[in-house]
Amino acid sequence: MNAVEPLIRLSGITKTYGRGQAAFQALKGIDLDVAPGEFVAIMGPSGSGKSTVMNILGCLDTPDSGAYEFQRVHVERLTRNQRALLRRHYLGFVFQGFNLLARTSALENVELPLIYRGEPAAARHAAARAALAQVGLKGREDNTPSELSGGQQQRVAIARAIVTGPAVLLADEPTGNLDTRTGQEIMDLITALNRERGITVLMVTHEPDMAAYARRVVRFLDGRVESDGPNNPSSGPAGHLLPEGEGKTMRPSAAPGQA
């Protein structure tokens, strides 16, 4: 691991909410390195600091102290707009609640980040269609979120996150609003993106079944990293940690290949 330059390096990150008596220290000194191409699951009970660290990793929040280097850039020194540009060009977000624009077609939802990047209309349409095809939603471009199932909506959200070709995909409980079967399909899709496109995936989850898809699990407790290590194969569904392309899990990822 030492040979590879880390994509993300957190060192001594602390974060406190509130002041005085009501102050709550959410992070009490976090050190975390993530190498390019990793698939990291962040787990922990409520209040353990996993959401806070996710917000900091997503450049949505800034630490009180400590350093956050993203590709050797000190994020904690960036302005609000610089962090927005970093998100725009390097990060993709997938939320528990999908957060798609209502009454807006899947295509336009996926186009959104490209509009902010100033892509011309033709390139935008092509990229959005390709991303939708990649998540297995070819032919659903004109459907609005209310016309799609939960799993399909999360696929649109994933397409929106990857359409810009981000370095990191940040997924916050991506399967939290989905049933187990659909959740597994979404996890298969995320796994495929990680393996085939080399997108680094950081995922917060509290479901061990979903964390089992990751290759590395970081457990938080009380604002500290409790454990950090490769995934324990026995804790996940059988077959998920087989070498690439072999398990039953790759079904959705076959779609782009056929398209």
Place this chain on the structure above:
Amino acid sequence: MLWNTLILAMRAIRRNVLRSFLTVLGIVIGVAAVITMVTVGNGATQAVRDQIASMGSNLLMVAPGKTYGPGAEPAPNFKDADVEAIRTQIGNVQVVAPVTSKSITAVSQDRNWATAVTGSTADYFEAGNWELEDGRVFNEAEERAGKSVCVIGETVRANLFGQQNPVGSQIRIKQFSCEVIGLLKAKGQGAMGQDQDDTVVMPLKTVQRRLTGSQDVNRILISVRAGASIDAVKGQLELLMRERRKIAPDEDDNFRVLDTRQLVQMLTGATKILTMLLGAVAAVSLLVGGIGIMNIMLVSVTERTREIGTRLAIGALEHEVLLQFLIEAVVLSCLGGLTGIALAAAASVGLAGVMNVPFLFNPAINVLSFLFSGAIGVIFGYFPARRAARLDPIEALRHE
């Protein structure tokens, strides 16, 4: 950048057509009201000007009392001698026509019609630019003798005789009957909005003896000779009248001399003030429309908090979010402005037709209203837009 933001704003508007429409309804109505009021008001002013011009630009009118309308102090009427004095002592006078009026009901066979009788001389027709449709006006002998003859206007004929030619017929006024000797050509609406053709003209003596029972003259019409200075004649008239009415040098006139130019000023001034007032009321409604936009935009920002959070998370800059909401507001209000202009054009043409005034398209007020509606979008859209842009993305994403 701006173009992309415009796309985003248009998409947001399209997503909620009904709400967008209701949002701008205030602007639509405000703009339409302002433009319609001003356009119709200008048309009315023009109509007044045209009507006075039809009276002739060289007409002076002497009337008792300093002011016109309610609250005016009663002042003595004029006498025949005053008329004679004007005729003989003031130069450059074409004709002098004494006028006495009285409201009466005219009857012909089974029909009757409430109208006003004007007692005057044959000069009245010249001073007032009247032309004859048929028959003749009364001659000097009839004037002197106070004969029961009359010349009637088009409205009186229509109501008493229908389509028939009235010349030679008799009409009854109060206790006496009167021969119709002439029919006047229709003139249409007068400067005060009255029907000028609703008139019966008789020799002055006839009216004085049989209707008013006094030698008084209500008004004197004087037409000034072409090329002569109206102001000079007016000055002489005022001096003469002060002298004849024995007004001390420190006293105010108890009569007034109006010329048509003044009448134009007075009446167009009145319609202009009315137009401004109505326009101002309409402008207030435009302002209220702006507040409506702000209200809806604020609701929209709250309602779309998660959407804003998503936009910020995927990399929208603060000023891009601000610009999007601002452009949404401006596009909405400009669309409202354009709709209002279209509505105003239809309403103005319709109202001008109903009110019988010319439709005068006024580009300035249309452009002004449109710019104003755009400005309202900027002003009332800025606050909600800034609020959207300053949202904390984490809080916004968590918003339910």
